[in-house]
Amino acid sequence: MEKIDLKKLAKELNLSIATVSKALRDSWEIKAETKQRVRDLADKLNYQPNPYASSMRKRKSQTIAVVIPEIANNFFSVVLDGIQVIAEKKGYHVLTYLTHESYTNEIATIKHLQSGRVDGVLMSLCSETADYQHLIRLKETGMPIVFFDRIAEIPDCPTVTTDDYESGYGATEHLLRRHCKTIAYLSLSQHTSINRKRQQGYMDALKNSPAKPAKNLAVHCGDENGSIMLAIKKLLSKKNRPDGIFASAEKLAIATYHVCNDLKLKIPGDLKVISFSNLRTASLLNPSLSTVTQPAFEIGKEACELLFRKIEKKSNNYMSEHLVLKSSLIARGSTGLDQKLK
Amino acid sequence: MEKIDLKKLAKELNLSIATVSKALRDSWEIKAETKQRVRDLADKLNYQPNPYASSMRKRKSQTIAVVIPEIANNFFSVVLDGIQVIAEKKGYHVLTYLTHESYTNEIATIKHLQSGRVDGVLMSLCSETADYQHLIRLKETGMPIVFFDRIAEIPDCPTVTTDDYESGYGATEHLLRRHCKTIAYLSLSQHTSINRKRQQGYMDALKNSPAKPAKNLAVHCGDENGSIMLAIKKLLSKKNRPDGIFASAEKLAIATYHVCNDLKLKIPGDLKVISFSNLRTASLLNPSLSTVTQPAFEIGKEACELLFRKIEKKSNNYMSEHLVLKSSLIARGSTGLDQKLK
DNA sequence: TTTTTCATCGAAAACGTTTTCGAAAAGCAG
DNA sequence: CTGCTTTTCGAAAACGTTTTCGATGAAAAA
Incomplete structure (x- = not known):
């Protein structure tokens, strides 16, 4: 043959x-x-x-890159699903790159992407990234880039995000309404755009609360399981431990559940928990987990469509688009009324 | 610039x-x-x-394709993680294609892969695939292919699987030991290789049981949520409904939990459940879910390494390799002793 | 000195397409 | 029959590399 x-x-x-x-x-x-x-x-x-001969001659690769921190993650894998659906419809191919939350990995990947291997880049920053020079350089080569969720604040770059400030505010308010007195905010890293907004929402909700909780407790746990468990265990072992936790990432909530099992703390009796999460089994957990759920599939689709608009006509690259989708707060057992007495 | x-x-x-x-x-x-x-x-x-100029001249793309049914799935996303790790180490790029469990999608994707866009293919069949002609044609062009999990029985094609027969046998045996009298076997499709082996294990375990349950109940539910819920609801509404369920896919167990909630059936009191699953929250479910867990990350890594061995020296393509990894059965609450009386 | 070898580099073909431009043939009007 | 347009096709350049092979000059051997 x-x-x-x-x-x-x-x-x-x-x-x-x-x-x-x-x-x-x-x-x-x-x-x-x-x-x-x-x-x-x-x-x-x-x-x-032969696609490569064609790409060379036409100077178009019919390929896009997706750069994400990790793939074994309910949020990112569903986003990728949305991206794939749109890309396939357009006849484009999808290269995925994982940074594994490492800044140096991210830099190496972005640098390679200058080669012309792809016609556009969809990206969510890794948690370590605090400097955007590598991204600015890539953008200056004329490469269309669309950021989603963990975005970089770069001029004229389209973004797709969710209403992180409002969601952070709402989640905190929800805990306050359930009579939490001391609410901790858990995040992976303080560098990310989403963290800044969610934490700001959390802080403002506390400030505006009539109860006026004394201080705000923001804990940045890192992104590896070991450090997360340690940080949460430390937090929940203090004499005046919080009675409410707002986790800005799913794995933080999971870790909280495990720590509570270890420390014999009852959810929601001793501690109420709400978390950003795309767990499909949130309603089946013990107790069921109250979540702020992001429309991951739509994020992927919208980001990809935005990218294709950039790819197809570079004309409107002076007007940048910033799409903000709504997350939904779903109250469940983990922020339910005290069940200790049952 | x-x-x-x-x-x-x-x-x-x-x-x-x-x-x-x-x-x-x-x-x-x-x-x-x-x-x-x-x-x-x-x-x-x-x-x-420019990678495409280089690819053309060297007739090597430094790229592999991963063809899987879906990505928003704990098993496949972790497999992909393992693949990416090895591919990156080798300096290779990864194109992913989703078939969305559709045979026609699979055919179109495989056909396109003849173009020389990739140097090798990692693949898990979609649930509809019963004929392998498209795969045989691709193989005859000299394309290295490695199958994992849902494999195609094609001569001289390396595969990476888990001990599906033994796991199916073991899971059924586990339910029998927990005094289940009527055990149903749930699957997405009867066409896949893994289903054949798991179901065979299930049937043999029943046959060898001293209790000798009357009949075996194998239900193929399809792959969309609607049909799954319907099939399970029908199964659990019968007068002589089963008291044990062995689910060969995670989503079947999730659906079972939901149906039980609807029908007010208690797990494990009225029904014991064990499932093939890579849910990281299995231990946090209500009740915690007994699982047969596949080493997804290792499957991805091993399959990818096998593929690179094929790519790098085509010499040994007469001796095919079939790697079988072990799954682990983790008994949890969903197959625990009757808790109805508590 | 002449011949051989070695070290270093360049010309050009090749990979498989796409696209520009010109050529040939055919049709048409005058 | 002549001049013009239209239709249909082919020659060749180009995309950016890699690689073969030959050229050059210098150093080593004769």
Whole structure:
């Protein structure tokens, strides 16, 4: 089964390579009968054009890159699903790169992306990233970039986010309404854009509360399981431990559940918990987990569509678009009324 | 920021393109001093070789494809993680394609892969696939293919699987030991390789049981949530409904939990449940879910390493490798003793 | 000195497309 | 029949690399 290319088709048909090429892309220069002959043989021999030769000549790769911190994560995997759906519809191919929350990985990946391997980049920053120089350089090469969720504040870069400030405010307010007196805010890193907004929402909700809780407790736990468990265990072992936790990432809530099991703390009796999460099993947990759920699939789709708009006509790259989708707060057992007495 | 290529470097350095190219790949033909000059300028101008030009000339794309049914799935996303880790280590790029459990999608994707876009393919079949002609054709073009989990029985194709028969046997045995009298087996599709083996294990375990349950109940639920819920609800509404369920996919167990909530059935009191699953929150569910857990990350890594062995030396493609990893059965609350009386 | 070897580099072909431009043939009007 | 347009096709350049092979000059051997 030898590789079949334009030259072979041309020889077989007694045509030139140019004619075969044009026939296959349905050019008006070629008469209908010839087109049919070419297509028939191409189908018969199962001709598949070499995408790299085509990319080189057209200077378009029909490929986009998705750069994300991790893939084994309910949020990112669903976002990727949304991206794939749109990309496939457009006939584009998707290269994924994982930074594993490492800044140096992110830099290396971004640097490589200058090579022309892709026509555009969809990206969510890693938790360590505090400097955007590498991204600015990439952007200056003319590469279309769309950020989602963990965005970089770069001029003229479209973004797709959720209403993080409002969600943070709402989640905190929810805990306050459930009579929490001391509410801790848990995050992976203080560097990310989403953390800044969610934490600000948390702080403002506390400030505006009539109860006026004394202080605000923001704990940045790092992104590895070990440090997370340690930080939470330390937090919940203090004499005046919080009675409410607002986790800004799913794994923080999971860790909180485990720590509570260890420390024999009852949720929601001793501690109420609400978390940003896309867990499909949130309602089946013990107790069911109150969540702020982001529309991950839509985020992926919207970000991808925004990217294609950038790719297809660079004209409007002076007006940048910032799409903000709404998360939904779903109250469940983990912030329910005290069940200790049951 | 204009694109910088070999020609620009060559002109700047008063060298030929050939020399610059060879210097950058550290050829022995070029003297050390020249190499240094070239590298310095390349670094300074942030030169990134065009991968498509390189791919064309070398007839190697440094890219592999991963074809999977879905990505928003704990198992497949972790497998992908393992794949990415190995691929990145090898300097390879990863294209992912989702079939969304559709046979026609799978065919279209596989057909496109004949184009030379990738050097190898990692694949898990979609649930509808019962015919392997498209895969055989791809293989006959010389494309290295490694199957994992849902494999195709094709001669000389390496596979990475788990001990599905033994796990199916073990899970069923576990339910029997927990005094289940009527055990149902739930699957998405009867076509997949894993289903055949797991179901065989289930049936053999029933046959070898001293209690000798009357019949075996295998229910193929389809892969969409609607049909799954319907099938399970129907199963659990029968007069002589089963008192044990062995789910061969995570989403089947989730659906079972929801149906039990609807029908006011208690797990494990009225119904014991064990499931193939990679849920990280299995232990936090209500009740905690007994699982057969596959080593997803290792599956991804091993499959990818197998693929690279195929890519790097085609010599040993007569001896095919079939790797079988062990799943682990973790007994939890959902198959615990009757708690109805508590 | 002449011949051989070695070290270093460049010219050019090749990878498989796409596209520009010109050529040939055919149709048409005058 | 002549001049013009239209239709249909092919030659060749280009995309940015890699690699083969030959050229050059200098050093080593004769």
